[in-house]
Amino acid sequence: MCVLSIREHNDDAPNRTITRVVSDENPKAAWAAVRDHVQPRSLLTADEHGSYDDLVGLAILQRVNHSKAYQTEDGTDTNRIESFFARAERSYVGIHHRFSVKYLDWYMAMVAWKEDTRYMGLRWQLADVLRTVTHRTTSENLCGYWQGAADRIDEQVWDEDTKVEKQRYLR
Secondary structure, X not given: OEEEEEEOOOOOOOOOEEEEEEOOOOHHHHHHHHHHHEOOOOEEEEEOOHHHHHHHHOOEEEEEOOOOOOEOOOOOEOHHHHHHHHHHHHHHHHHHOOOOHHHHHHHHHHHHHHHHOOOOXXXXXXXXXXXXXXXXXXXXXXXXXXXXXXXXXXXXXXXXXXXXXXXXXEO
């Protein structure tokens, strides 16, 4: 299992982080995530891992070879996504002490939300949570959780065939 993340860099609005739990870091999973969440011809920055080689047709791809330097000569780096993974690691070590694979997607979504809203005030964060829960339908996974609904939850692992209900593009 591994977590695949896409982090937006937006100067005019809060950044957004999209996470997916995938079985392994492979080109099909990366391609499906970018297809579902990134606008065509956007600028993507990735490290030298081979899984990202096929993204060239979907987006403008900049690469950083970490075995040579942490950033390229023109200043391209992967620090934004690295900061997300550092926060996820600290969450694991300092708060949760273990992540269940069954709920790993939910843990990562929570860490992503915290990373995205860390500069917002508590009033804005509370309004965001209330807006989200009041505009969504009842969760099949959480309704009746203590009465056994947790047994119905499958591991939340994405593959290239997983369909996204609503396109959520990053710029």
